[in-house]
Amino acid sequence: MIGDDDFDSFFDPEEFGCTVQLIEPGREARAVNGMWGEPQKSGRLYRSGVDPNAANVRVKPNQASLQLPRDEVPLNWKATKVVTDDAEYSIAAAEPLGRLRTLLTLVPYGNRAAPAGERGKWQASS
Numbered sequence: 001m002i003g004d005d006d007f008d009s010f011f012d013p014e015e016f017g018c019t020v021q022l023i024e025p026g027r028e029a030r031a032v033n034g035m036w037g038e039p040q041k042s043g044r045l046y047r048s049g050v051d052p053n054a055a056n057v058r059v060k061p062n063q064a065s066l067q068l069p070r071d072e073v074p075l076n077w078k079a080t081k082v083v084t085d086d087a088e089y090s091i092a093a094a095e096p097l098g099r100l101r102t103l104l105t106l107v108p109y110g111n112r113a114a115p116a117g118e119r120g121k122w123q124a125s126s
Contacts, residue, residue, distance in 0.1 A: 008033075010035055011033040011034055011035055011067075011068075011069065012033060013033060016035055017033050017034060017035045018033070018034055018035065018036055018066075018084070019031050019032070019033050019034075020032055020034055020066065020082050020083065020084050021082070021083040021084075022072075022074055022080055022081075022082060022083075023080065023081040023082075023083060024074045024076060024079070024080045025076065025079050025080075029083075032068060032072045033069075033072075034066050034067055034068040034069075034072075035066070035067045036064070036065065036066060036067075037065055037067070038065045038067075038103060039067075039097065039103075062107060062108050063092070063105055063106065063107055064089065064105075064106040065103060065104070065105060065106070066082070066103075066104045066106055067097060067101050067102070067103055067104070068101065068102050068104060069100065069101060069102075070096070070099070070100055070101060070102050073094055073102045073104070077091045077094050077104070078091065081109055082104070082106055082109075087108070087109075088108070088109035089106035089107060089108060089109055090106070090107055090108070090109050090110060091104050091105070091106060092105045092106065092107045093105040
């Protein structure tokens, strides 16, 4: 049976993984190994050139997917900042991937407690 130790090679930065830093309120920042991307989905085959979901296409600007071992996901993930080599993210969603992994949906970091309109850096200055 596959166990926690079997996934270590997938999360190893020298193999398939990456290292991110988790900054949780009230705790020391910690480095965690994970893996970018979502697992590939399998399903029916469709005729070439015809997208069966063309009417349901949704845009996901600036979102990233990160898989972490289940035991490494912060309890208060909504308030946790994820820092990578080139960006800072907030965790928008945490979904279980079986019993050993969790899929995090990351969005650009912003202060979620700020009133609407004060969260982004994109606002025009007056």
